[in-house]
Amino acid sequence: MASNRILVVALDLDVRRSLVFALEEEGHRVTGLEALPSLSYLREQRFNCSVVDQRSLTGKPHESISFCIAAHPVVLLAAQPFAWLADWVAQIVITPDPGNALNAAVLAATRATSPHDFS
Numbered sequence: 793m794a795s796n797r798i799l800v801v802a803l804d805l806d807v808r809r810s811l812v813f814a815l816e817e818e819g820h821r822v823t824g825l826e827a828l829p830s831l832s833y834l835r836e837q838r839f840n841c842s843v844v845d846q847r848s849l850t851g852k853p854h855e856s857i858s859f860c861i862a863a864h865p866v867v868l869l870a871a872q873p874f875a876w877l878a879d880w881v882a883q884i885v886i887t888p889d890p891g892n893a894l895n896a897a898v899l900a901a902t903r904a905t906s907p908h909d910f911s
Contacts, residue, residue, distance in 0.1 A: 800823065801825050868881040868884065869894070870885075
């Protein structure tokens with residue numbers, strides 16, 4: 793089983809709980825948040841991957857892109873992904889039913905990269 797540290801960001805509480813549960817069942821250690829955290833939080837926590845529901849990206853496009861750079865690799869969950877965001881994420885899972893596609897995307901993203909070294 794995987795044991796990556798995963799950040800889940802989803803505005804909707806039920807979606808967030810479902811995502812956290814599904815990833816924990818796959819053996820990941822998961823932190824669920826309602827909104828995008830600060831860049832300093834990301835540096836401190838050193839997640840292996842971030843899973844973001846596109847509906848949580850409520851700020852300006854450059855803020856979302858900055859988050860995706862700092863939180864890389866990012867798995868984006870979206871029914872219709874923003875075209876301007878697609879180049880800044882590692883994987884896209886088309887919702888509403890991520891199922892096994894979510895875990896496969898997280899594993900693919902974490903295999904391709906390691907946590908950032910911000911020291």
